[in-house]
Amino acid sequence: MFSGEDKKTRIFQVALELFAEKGFANTSVDEIVDRAGVAKGTIYYHFKGKDDLFLMLMKSGVDFLNEAIREAAVGESDPIRRLDTIIATQVRLFIDHPDFYKVLMSEIWWLEARQHEDLQKIRKSYLSILEEAIQAGQTAGALRPDIDVEMAAPALFGLISHVTLQVVLDSPKPQFSRAHRAVTDVFLGGILKPRA
Amino acid sequence: MFSGEDKKTRIFQVALELFAEKGFANTSVDEIVDRAGVAKGTIYYHFKGKDDLFLMLMKSGVDFLNEAIREAAVGESDPIRRLDTIIATQVRLFIDHPDFYKVLMSEIWWLEARQHEDLQKIRKSYLSILEEAIQAGQTAGALRPDIDVEMAAPALFGLISHVTLQVVLDSPKPQFSRAHRAVTDVFLGGILKPRA
Amino acid sequence: MFSGEDKKTRIFQVALELFAEKGFANTSVDEIVDRAGVAKGTIYYHFKGKDDLFLMLMKSGVDFLNEAIREAAVGESDPIRRLDTIIATQVRLFIDHPDFYKVLMSEIWWLEARQHEDLQKIRKSYLSILEEAIQAGQTAGALRPDIDVEMAAPALFGLISHVTLQVVLDSPKPQFSRAHRAVTDVFLGGILKPRA
Amino acid sequence: MFSGEDKKTRIFQVALELFAEKGFANTSVDEIVDRAGVAKGTIYYHFKGKDDLFLMLMKSGVDFLNEAIREAAVGESDPIRRLDTIIATQVRLFIDHPDFYKVLMSEIWWLEARQHEDLQKIRKSYLSILEEAIQAGQTAGALRPDIDVEMAAPALFGLISHVTLQVVLDSPKPQFSRAHRAVTDVFLGGILKPRA
DNA sequence: TATGAATGAGACTTCATTCAT
DNA sequence: TATGAATGAAGTCTCATTCAT
Known part of the structure; x- marks a missing residue:
């Protein structure tokens, strides 16, 4: 169980990891949510896109x-x-x-x-x-x-x-x-x- | 009407222009052919992709x-x-x-x-x-x-x-x-x- | 602080406004709660959906x-x-x-x-x-x-x-x-x- | 086998049918392409959206x-x-x-x-x-x-x-x-x- | 009575690629 | 040598709804 801030932080970390591995354009939102273990919508709840x-x-x-x-x-x-x-x-x-x-x-x-x-x-x-x-x-x-x-x-x-x-x-x-x-x-x- | 070499050269130039303007990932093949004034298939005739x-x-x-x-x-x-x-x-x-x-x-x-x-x-x-x-x-x-x-x-x-x-x-x-x-x-x- | 009835009424009014402005399908629940100044869950407390x-x-x-x-x-x-x-x-x-x-x-x-x-x-x-x-x-x-x-x-x-x-x-x-x-x-x- | 004009026409007809049956907002592009028997991209080839x-x-x-x-x-x-x-x-x-x-x-x-x-x-x-x-x-x-x-x-x-x-x-x-x-x-x- | 973080199905759209001509 | 209509997988994003508090 994570608090809200935890999920946002996790997305942050994972996104950075993936962007660094594959570049911004080659990283899909799906990959981010998969690795972060959150639902797709969660990204869009915390960020505009x-x-x-x-x-x-x-x-x-x-x-x-x-x-x-x-x-x-x-x-x-x-x-x-x-x-x-x-x-x-x-x-x-x-x-x-x-x-x-x-x-x-x-x-x-x-x-x-x-x-x-x-x-x-x-x-x-x-x-x-x-x-x-x-x-x-x-x-x-x-x-x-x-x-x-x-x-x-x-x-x-x-x-x-x-x-x-x-x-x-x-x-x-x-x-x-x-x-x-x-x-x-x-x-x-x-x-x-x-x-x- | 252009000779084959002309079209290939044009594609080269235009592609470089666009990649430089917007980056590789943000440039679509459509944009390249539009600006180059060639048909979509022409790219795939001259290049593998x-x-x-x-x-x-x-x-x-x-x-x-x-x-x-x-x-x-x-x-x-x-x-x-x-x-x-x-x-x-x-x-x-x-x-x-x-x-x-x-x-x-x-x-x-x-x-x-x-x-x-x-x-x-x-x-x-x-x-x-x-x-x-x-x-x-x-x-x-x-x-x-x-x-x-x-x-x-x-x-x-x-x-x-x-x-x-x-x-x-x-x-x-x-x-x-x-x-x-x-x-x-x-x-x-x-x-x-x-x-x- | 509003009493329950006030909030329900507000939702009613705001929903009508928005449906009239943009149509039913083009109005999101988010917009309704934003303009009504209530939390998202409140809609689902007062209405089935x-x-x-x-x-x-x-x-x-x-x-x-x-x-x-x-x-x-x-x-x-x-x-x-x-x-x-x-x-x-x-x-x-x-x-x-x-x-x-x-x-x-x-x-x-x-x-x-x-x-x-x-x-x-x-x-x-x-x-x-x-x-x-x-x-x-x-x-x-x-x-x-x-x-x-x-x-x-x-x-x-x-x-x-x-x-x-x-x-x-x-x-x-x-x-x-x-x-x-x-x-x-x-x-x-x-x-x-x-x-x- | 249909000529290009045929597919566009088909999309037109089918879209009208579906919009009339269910309204614009309740008709998905998927439904249109399914009933029209064309690929999803075909809609976007012929129309902006x-x-x-x-x-x-x-x-x-x-x-x-x-x-x-x-x-x-x-x-x-x-x-x-x-x-x-x-x-x-x-x-x-x-x-x-x-x-x-x-x-x-x-x-x-x-x-x-x-x-x-x-x-x-x-x-x-x-x-x-x-x-x-x-x-x-x-x-x-x-x-x-x-x-x-x-x-x-x-x-x-x-x-x-x-x-x-x-x-x-x-x-x-x-x-x-x-x-x-x-x-x-x-x-x-x-x-x-x-x-x- | 009320909240809002979180969800996930499904929507719209893009785009590299193919192929019959 | 060149075309362009057509494709469909994959992408981004929306949104009504749920649920623990």
Whole structure:
């Protein structure tokens, strides 16, 4: 016997699982209800529809990410350490919740084309967090002054997500430290050998 | 009246357009034939089905990319300049064919889950080109020895694709040079201010 | 907080409103409870189901109509004035409760096909009131002897309902007198110019 | 083996039958395809959906009615005979196609509430044919000058439809002449005994 | 007397695919 | 080489109804 919140939560979890396994479009409502062990109507009692369920899922995930990053960065006054903390937090989340980010990364390309203005906004708000942190570092004189800040934010995002994807695909027990090091090495230091 | 090859080509172009606009799953065969101005059966005369059309599309695109990169890199013996050439080529292709890469970037996350073993192979072969180039640079002593080469390849890929996406989204006339500079700046030099 | 009777009454009113706005089949129980401000179960506490609610609604409406007509006609001994009174009463009711009659007029065509035997009976009983009144007038020699009485009753009903519908559709403040005059003019006198 | 037109026609006929038997809302697409002996998709190949099928049905029926009336009335210069011809034509059509008119009469009440602006227009255009004919008779001095022409048209329509309904319900072999006589008797002459 | 989460049958619709021409 | 009417499995969603509280 489950309370109402339990069933809604179960649907949430199962939907995320399935979307991550097969993608949004290839997951049917039937599959969700089968695996969740609820009746078909229950989905439609709790959500407006499949799209709505997806939107809620993404929203709550991105909100969580934003919150986590803000929280992690709040104590850091040193700009570089703040940036590093943000990176670490995000890598950690990607590795802990690969399902979610797989779905997000896949669907992010169609955000404009649909009615997902909400998510679109959230994406921008997320990028702007990165942007601010980079900007702050630049203003403080810790980062190269010629860096194109507007580009650096999506660069960091792409970097993190693909490195983490690789790590997740490679090993059953994904290593946080390897991914984290790879990202910071490349992003902060570049791959070039520093000239003496 | 079109010759057979014309119709097949048209279907190819239109399919790519639509997949890029709405995603693979959200594009129906009806839409493709409508916009292409051919009859429904024509698709099935030229391709085994929708999946086959998609696969052909991706295959020809990635083959083209590989070929272009190989061609561009062939004359360069200096490892850093070779890497830069590869980056430039890829940024150029991303900007010239955003439709194709949007689709590719979206579907890349499901490669394992489906019957896309072919594409999976192609992805690996592509990453290995990057990997080799980086490895060569490292061996030659031009790159930092502590770089995690296996991670650097996907890192570069994510970096390029997201920076280019940003550039494409931002302006109707996407600027190659800005994207290229951003990628090389970050990837090669990192964002940290070099210590004097 | 409403007493039980209040809620039942509210459901009645709201259901009639909605059935009139959108038809029986296009009105969902959810809509009724939403607009009535009661919980879903409450409908099923007070009524056996949606059909039952509908039946009760129609029944009470037709009963009311019959009662009103009987009451109005009771004092009239002159057959023509009695007929006129019946017409006036019905026109008045149609105009005062357009919602109800809209629903009735729409559903009347399916009486046979469904389980609405009750309503079917009621319809016949209603038509027979008209028939009796016409018959009485004919017997008394006030009406043309060649009138087909069995046809005249539905004729009158159709006449009244459609004239009233027109009046209701035409103006926000439907005019009783215009509708009444039109019906009696046509029904009693016909539209032909009397021969001198 | 049926040609394409045959299947579409079959769907048309069967849909009308079923809508007349059970009403629009109570007829499922499954029932239509079952009785028509076609596949489910065939409906959606020929029509946009169930609503569209219904609309087409009503449209073609009302068009036919309008055309028939116009054709019948065209030769008649005498206003009263023209009116009588119109009535006769309509009664004839009602009796010959009771299915269609049952559906029309039932759904006509919800025309405003839906997207049926087309049908709404058609209804008005139909009423205006009646109105013109009545107006012409009045202008020619053949009809009572005090008749409210705007009301007389819906009056005639309601009269015809309900009288015909009665005739159809009463007997398996509906009698045209009885219905026709009843309508003209009432509408033209009224039921009052002419004063000497 | 009243509630509302949960149900599941069944509704409408989509769509990749086939096949006779 | 090309067509397009036809298909039917599978999809999303609605909704009257139930039941534990």
